[in-house]
Amino acid sequence: MSALTVLSDANVVAKRNIIKIKRVPDLLVFTTLSPIMFVLLFAYVFGGAISVPGGDADPELYREYLMAGIFAQTVIFGATITGAGLAEDVKKGIIDRFRSLPMAPSAVLTGRTLSDVVNNVLVLIVMSLTGLLVGWRIHTSFWEAAGGYLLLILFAYSISWVFAWIGMLVPSPEVVNNASFIVIFPLTFIANTFVPLESLPGPLRTIAEWNPVSTVTQAARELFGNIPPGTPKPTGWPLQHPELYTSIWVLVFLVVFVPVANAQYRHSTSR
Incomplete structure (x- = not known):
């Protein structure tokens, strides 16, 4: 099948899932309630007790520092919806219906x-x-801010292919949800999402410096202009080049998991 046919079929499948969001608004409501809760919790409960470089325990400065981390955590957890949604489609027999239609198999994922x-x-x-x-405020230009949002979306999109593979490998929404929570939750906390890396002990700090969640957060902070004044420059290469390091991870995830997820789809639907 041609690329245009695949894109056309993929567009139809995407519309089907978007319409589902419209008809089941609970999905969007509960997806947004959790990060809103995190914003309010860290901004007003913990914000006065957490110090940021150059600002000590300044609640207003911390709120600006916080948002990029909340954005990163939110889009990563949002990417896990891909795996749960596909697992649910397999369980309900929707994937079998797709198989009976004259459409490109890769269009489903x-x-x-x-x-x-x-x-x-x-x-x-x-x-x-x-x-x-x-x-929270953006202190950079429109294009820099747009670049920050784009990098967050691209990173989440690449993660969604990882969970597309998991969703086809483990066709149970409950298992996908539990597995994603166990893996993603520590990854988003062993990072600079909520606290400066200087506050972490040695081994955890090293892991956090090379954690792509840290670099996508760092890149967003820089592109939004939310780096506190007086912040020392990062010492690790990933945090010195956060946009490049994050982009490398995006490419790795896509190159590895797009074909792997599609191969798992073909294997799962051939049984």
């Missing part, structure tokens, strides 16, 4: 991942409005 990009965009809009309410 492509359409699913594209629709979850839309979901993440909507969540980011809600999160940005929440951030503005608690005092």
